[in-house]
Amino acid sequence: MASNGAREYMLSKSFDAKSSEAKWISLWEADKLGAADVSTSSLPYVIMMPPPNVTGTLHMGHALTMSLQDLLTRFHRMAGRNTLWQPGMDHAGIAVQAIVDAKLDSENIRKEDIGRSEFLRRSWEWKEKSGGTITRQLRSLGAAPDWARERFTMDAGLSEAVKKVFVSLYEEGLIYKDKRLVNWDTKLETAISDLEVEQKETSGHLWHLRYSLDGDPKKSLVVATTRPETMLGDTGVAVHPNDERFKHLIGQMIRLPITGRLIPIVGDEHADPEKGSGAVKITPAHDFNDFEVGRRHDLPMINILNRDGTLNENTPKEYRGLSVNEARKAVLDQAHNEGWLERVEEHTLQQPIGDRSKTVVEPYLTEQWFADAATLAKPAIRAVESGKTKFVPDTQAKIYFEWMRNIQPWCISRQLWWGHQIPAWYDEDGNVYVAHDEKSAQEKAGPGVRLEQDPDVLDTWFSSALWPFSTLGWPEQTEELKAYYPGSVLVTGHDIIFFWVARMMMMGMHFMGDVPFREVYIHALVRDETGAKMSKSKGNIIDPLDVSDQFGTDALRFTLAAMASPGNDLKLSTDRVEDSRNFVTKIWNTAKYIELKQCSIDSSFDPGGVSHPLNIWILSELASAQVKIEKAIETYYFNEAAGALYHFTWDLFCPWYLEFTKPLLSSEHEAIVTETKATLAFAFGQLIHLLHPIMPFVTEELWAGYFCKANGEAPGLLGFRPWPEAPVVNSADATEELGFIRELI
């Protein structure tokens, strides 16, 4: 090494995040940093990336979850594990269909006119474009999964898994067709699951309607309703069997206004004497409670709605084709004019809204495919009870249990085109043949029978539920499946415990006989400044790429890690990111100082042989910081790992140690100078390793830009290097001085 002090700076004045990021992103990929090696014997470490939807762009929540997963993967890779971070994307059935629908709308094209195959072609086109955007964005967050293994939920292989699972569950009686009320999205014209319905508080009215008894128009009964238009489908009125006011009326008939239909008064405990008027109208085809009452009393079920939510041919002529709101007004007008509108009250109610379409959801009587979730849930519940899968933080397990123990049948069919078409065929008599493909369906049906495939597709979450094993090649018994199932940890937000975690647990237990992952780390949701969930429709998205452009990806990642304390949602402020950016700069300048002092890493450096108390001190502080960091990462206390790195660097290493090295390095004792230079280089080199999982870019840059060059080593990726041992120092001879230093600081 040159010792004339005239050597030029190798490190630039400041860290240029943008160009550095571009460089390392492509180098990591070229050198296959993320590649899992199924043939190695080292212990696997597996994270299944929650596949982002192919819709739109990544948001701050993605930035958080991806940063944490990347951090974990990098840490465990350096620690010698055979890591697989499995990337991919989800076809997001409803979301994509809604987007393609909207584009068609804007071109004044009806999807029925272009047909299913053209619609699918356009959807794939969207997928290619949007999916490319997302993987680019993922890369720019520093994510280095095993890109060669990228999967899409509608890949041939994954579709194969979906068919296999459907057929097999059907044959086991765990998938069945049933005619019952489902939540119906009137805009997208499809069934959706309970989970896809949001309740939105709206102000409305409670209308009291007076119905006359048949044959005795002087006697009447008042019912209260928030939805008067549904009376066109009423088939009864219920009163509580013990309600003294009404019990004598049970069994009598009412002449329903407008339709003139005769409907019975029934006694049912659903009627709450305290609520409304005490008598409740029963619309079995358009209300979940009324459906049950209708079943108990064998009332007819009259569907009054078309698929688009307008009134159908089961209503009087003048009502047909009206929207629900128009029909409501018309019913009320008529009631007012005819004198049976008793009174009106203000009333707030929860209106069901489809989470994708943001339009009204109607309970709708249709035939749909259901999965027997209660049966599938049982082993999945036991797996968490017995600790085969652990939730972190463990309070999240309660939420899982609560839902799983009260789980309802899962409506898995959707009246969409984009998705996995249901592998069921019907003959002309409506008999159903569930089979892997048309050929085997034909075999089941017999020769010459005309078959038509079910036009519906499966709920997106049906294929996502298989992700932990379908991505590994299942149903083939691949090497990957053997090596990488079950996964180590699933990292996700609490908003999809029900949607996804629960269903992966069910499918994993059923088809693999084992849990899909040993731990579920539930991280915070990133919220906006008011604490509201960020969402496109609210327009409160903070784009992580903007933040990373402004402050650098390392700064963003460090901020997210520092804020990721378990259990709490986090409200992101750019002040914090700015501070992290300053931290990156601090690290950069530290490296420049070390370079200026011409320190270089000596691979034979032995921390135990260091004798100057200051050098012993910093190495022992480094060791204790390192232990903290390792423990914090292993227990998912990312905030503590980030905090320990920050504290060590900014409160100990820079202001104290670095400052003290200034006089030491001008010492006349060459041994002290040599030892101090070596310790500086060693400690900082080690620090770069410890920082790498959180801040991959600046650490790679420093490793290659200074440390490798200074040592004449071939620059290898820092990400491939082994996680260092914590230094062990021999402090026996310096106990007093160490005590003094610690006291001082």
Place this chain on the structure above:
RNA sequence: GGGCGGUUAGCUCAGCGGUAGAGCACCACAUUGACAUUGUGGUGGUCACUGGUUCGAUCCCAGUACCGCCCACCA
């Protein structure tokens, strides 16, 4: 109605049985010294409230208030 979480400095948040912490903001001082994307020092807190356990509680327990979220239901 059921469940979960929160309440700590002006702001965003850590901490957690033994003189209350960070960053930002604010104030003062420093400056071509690795670093102005800086350094040093400072202002600022009945740790929501009320009881209890304890030698000692911001921390544990019980309750109250307010805030947020999830689930269910509302004629």
